[in-house]
Amino acid sequence: MAIEKDDSFQFVSVWLDGKNYSYWSYVMRNFLKGKRMWRYVSGTYVIPKNTEEEDVALIDTWEANNAKIITWINNYVEYSIGTQLAKYETIKEVWDHLQKLFMQSNFAKQY
Secondary structure: OOOOOOOOOOOOOOOEOOOOHHHHHHHHHHHHHHOOOHHHHHOOOOOOOOOOHHHHHHHHHHHHHHHHHHHHHHHOEOHHHHHHHOOOOOHHHHHHHHHHHHHHHHHHHHO
């Protein structure tokens, strides 16, 4: 019987400060892919809609992983950015908000 190592405490060395979104998102995307969690962020794995008994476990797993990823994201953004994320329920919404917020401002700065 193999015991799976919990590396939830593995860290990312880059914090989102508002000026480094491109690099931060690259690092976080790879971190989440390494954790097999990127499908939650990309929206390809959505919360199951059925409430049949066998789906309850899937819903619980989805909610737990969604919360875990949101926590990881909040751990790697500045406080002022993190407070803006509290209104979102899913990691997809969080990621999309950050992308919209910082990609627009980065393009404006480049222009």
